[in-house]
Amino acid sequence: xxxxxxxxxxxxxxxxxxxxxxxxxxxxxxxxxxxxxxxxxxxxxxxxxxxxxxxxxxxxxxxxxxxxxxxxxxxxxxxxxxxxxxxxxxxxxxxxxxxxxxxxxxxxxxxxxxxxxxxxxxxxxxxxxxxxxxxxxxxxxxxxxxxxxxxxxxxxxxxxxxxxxxxxxxxxxxxxxxxxxxxxxxxxxxxxxxxxxxxxxxxxxxxxxxxxxxxxxxxxxxxxxxxxxxxxxxxxxxxxxxxxxxxxxxxxxxxxxxxxxxxxxxxxxxxxxxxxxxxxxxxxxxxxxxxxxxxxxxxxxxxxxxxxxxxxxxxxxxxxxxxxxxxxxxxxxxxxxxxxxxxxxxxxxxxxxxxxxxxxxxxxxxxxxxxxxxxxxxxxxxxxxxxxxxxxxxxxxxxxxxxxxxxxxxxxxxxxxxxxxxxxxxxxxxxxxxxxxxxxxxxxxxxxxxxxxxxxxxxxxxxxxxxxxxxxxxxxxxxxxxxxxxxxxxxxxxxxxxxxxxxxxxxxxxxxxxxxxxxxxxxxxxxxxxxxxxxxxxxxxxxxxxxxxxxxxxxxxxxxxxxxxxxxxxxxxxxxx
Numbered sequence: 001x002x003x004x005x006x007x008x009x010x011x012x013x014x015x016x017x018x019x020x021x022x023x024x025x026x027x028x029x030x031x032x033x034x035x036x037x038x039x040x041x042x043x044x045x046x047x048x049x050x051x052x053x054x055x056x057x058x059x060x061x062x063x064x065x066x067x068x069x070x071x072x073x074x075x076x077x078x079x080x081x082x083x084x085x086x087x088x089x090x091x092x093x094x095x096x097x098x099x100x101x102x103x104x105x106x107x108x109x110x111x112x113x114x115x116x117x118x119x120x121x122x123x124x125x126x127x128x129x130x131x132x133x134x135x136x137x138x139x140x141x142x143x144x145x146x147x148x149x150x151x152x153x154x155x156x157x158x159x160x161x162x163x164x165x166x167x168x169x170x171x172x173x174x175x176x177x178x179x180x181x182x183x184x185x186x187x188x189x190x191x192x193x194x195x196x197x198x199x200x201x202x203x204x205x206x207x208x209x210x211x212x213x214x215x216x217x218x219x220x221x222x223x224x225x226x227x228x229x230x231x232x233x234x235x236x237x238x239x240x241x242x243x244x245x246x247x248x249x250x251x252x253x254x255x256x257x258x259x260x261x262x263x264x265x266x267x268x269x270x271x272x273x274x275x276x277x278x279x280x281x282x283x284x285x286x287x288x289x290x291x292x293x294x295x296x297x298x299x300x301x302x303x304x305x306x307x308x309x310x311x312x313x314x315x316x317x318x319x320x321x322x323x324x325x326x327x328x329x330x331x332x333x334x335x336x337x338x339x340x341x342x343x344x345x346x347x348x349x350x351x352x353x354x355x356x357x358x359x360x361x362x363x364x365x366x367x368x369x370x371x372x373x374x375x376x377x378x379x380x381x382x383x384x385x386x387x388x389x390x391x392x393x394x395x396x397x398x399x400x401x402x403x404x405x406x407x408x409x410x411x412x413x414x415x416x417x418x419x420x421x422x423x424x425x426x427x428x429x430x431x432x433x434x435x436x437x438x439x440x441x442x443x444x445x446x447x448x449x450x451x452x453x454x455x456x457x458x459x460x461x462x463x464x465x466x467x468x469x470x471x472x473x474x475x476x477x478x479x480x481x482x483x484x485x486x487x488x489x490x491x492x493x494x495x496x497x498x499x500x501x502x503x504x505x506x507x508x509x510x511x512x513x514x515x516x517x518x519x520x521x522x523x524x525x526x527x528x529x530x531x532x533x534x535x536x537x538x539x540x541x542x543x544x545x546x547x548x549x550x551x552x553x554x555x556x557x558x559x560x561x562x563x564x565x566x567x568x569x570x571x572x573x574x575x576x577x
Contacts, residue, residue: 008431016432016455016463017423021298022479026072026347033429035476037350039071039504047502047510049425053352053474055512056500062575063354063474064404064497064518066485070114071504072348077115080292080340081122083311087319095322095333100149102127102290105341105482106349107136110501110514115344116140125171127151127339131158138165149173149287151201151222151249154181156188163194175199175249177223182232186239198236199247199287200229202272206252206265222251233279245281248273248334251289255342259309259317262291266318270325277331285335288318292340294347296419296479297453305419305453311343342482349481351409351497352425354576355464355473356401356441400436400464402475403574406447407440408488409497410477419451421478422462426471432463438475441494441574449477472576493528494572495519522568532568539564 013029014020025042029035034050047069056065077099084097101115101124115124126137129152137148138161148170150162159174159181166172174196176182189196203223224232236242250272252265266288273286292314293307300306309317318336326333412418422438437460440447452462467473488496498518505511522532543561546552552560 013428018298018453018456022295022421024347029428033427035423035425039069041075045504045508061498063352064573065352066497066499067350067352068110068501069348073114074118076344077119077122077124083315087315091319091323093319093323093333095335097336098123100125100127100337100339102339102341103133104129106345106485108485112140134161145171147171147173151175159185159188163188163192166194173197173199173247175201176232177201179228179231182235186241196244197246198244199249200245201249204250204252204265204268206268242280243282246284248283249287253291255293256291257293257307259313262314263317266321270322273334274329274331285337287337290339290341292343294343299456345481346479351477351480353402353404353475356403398434398436401439405440405442405494408494410484411487413449414446419453422452423476424464425474425476427465430465433466434464435461436464437461493524495524518571520569521572
């Protein structure tokens, strides 16, 4: 791929970065050449990322910054609900549809709050898989009749809290994943005088597709196989709890890439529902789990990073299979549930980072005697290296450092080779002048972005415009709302970036609603089990020892101690100057 030398316009920028293909109508390029966000869709408000970043810098914030747009979450919930309703109308389906949001996808407070508040009109519920997630869900859904579905491995404390939630008026669904959970649940339900809403999780025979297919199918670690399922149902029948089994659940993996997998799983789930009803389980709802994919590249040939269907295909396929099976088997049509967390959240978050300013220009000394012949391995001299490095690089390739940590903010890129769209937010009406590899700030050779989708092709470098003197070059990494903000670690102790929630005001303008500052050095050191008081005292002792040894005078002592103490409250990332 070469750098374009002809006239360049907005259409070229959209094509170069494949924005219409992966943007789903939420991103565009404006007439100023800036990347913009359309949180309410094509006909709604427009947020210019360049102007927004200028505003945030005026507030004292520095990259990396995670921008969150709750209006995108709202629109996604509405879209999903509307498409399923259209499918049900098309097939004359008499059950209802409901979306659940799994907290594991992104449990950050602003995301969960937005899903709960914005999803009320469509009855969106929550799915949890741990005690902390359950506590967060209970606190978020106070006095709400929407379901909280409890998946994952459960101990006594987890089950007690779930049953307590039901006693307090919450609509709890406790899904049995292991036979031992069944006995414990019945024991606690009897003690607490609760008739629980019970679900059973079936381990599907259908294998997933795409990047996570190896974790699905009969070898999946989740759910009951057929013999375990009937053992559980017999136990429930013996104790008089079979009538509480009103929910069937299954999951075939994250980011399903092909519609054939969706069709196969919906058909398997529909026949399993029919069989369990005939066995005496009064199941009313079938939860098909997650898996609704998003298109990270817009290149459908890339199975791991793309999908070969749209959301309407997904809804139509599921509804059609249940309508057909229930019609043939003369069974009532159940309510349908999906846990489409990735599809709901991915587009709503953008990681903003900045290119680290280029070093001072260097020139090789003219008086050096340049060798012209290639030297054998191990005999290369500095003069030869200078000559090699001074030679023009074909295609204008360069190496850029960006102010963030791959390990903290894009773990799927590092661990799985996941492709995320990366786009400069300014100068998009100019032809790119160089192809660049992107490296993060960490002291690790894996800390880089090495796969980009450019003009529909995958390559190791990203086209960038010519940097302007004195202007910070910001780059947006998009579709990071699912999993990335929660999977990240603390490699090099860089910590979490600042988080900014961007809303739309009455004048249809983007407005900063809330800001959570990034973690300080002291925050991440505490996470690594350092004690704040011990750290401060150790720095204090070090300064006074230097004074006693004559390396500092009194004035320097006070200044140095102040600097050291202030350094604990600085961010670990670079301050762009």
